[in-house]
Amino acid sequence: MSGAMNAQRRAAQAVVDDSAVTPFGTGNVQMHNESAYGVIPSEIRDAHELEQGSTVAVGYHAESGTILLTPVEDEADAPWLGSVALD
Numbered sequence: 001m002s003g004a005m006n007a008q009r010r011a012a013q014a015v016v017d018d019s020a021v022t023p024f025g026t027g028n029v030q031m032h033n034e035s036a037y038g039v040i041p042s043e044i045r046d047a048h049e050l051e052q053g054s055t056v057a058v059g060y061h062a063e064s065g066t067i068l069l070t071p072v073e074d075e076a077d078a079p080w081l082g083s084v085a086l087d
Contacts, residue, residue: 040069 027039040050048071050056059068
C-alpha cells in the first residue's frame with residue numbers, strides 16, 4: 001500500500017476516533033470555475049510545509065460527511081489522484 005493511502009487511512013480512522021481530531025474553527029469555501037477551495041489553517045500549512053501547488057490526497061468519509069485532505073510528498077505515491085469520482 002502506498003504512503004499516501006496509509007496516511008489517508010490514518011486520517012479516516014481519526015474521523016472515527018473524534019478525540020484525535022483537533023478543531024480549527026470554521027472557514028469559507030471559495031469557487032474558481034468548477035472547483036471549490038477550502039481553508040487550511042496556517043499552523044497545519046507550516047507543520048507540513050505546504051505551499052502554492054503542494055499536492056494533497058483528497059478523501060471522503062461518507063458516514064460522517066467529512067472531507068479529508070492528506071499531504072502527499074510525491075504525487076507518484078498517489079497515482080489514483082484525479083481518478084476518483086464522488087458518485
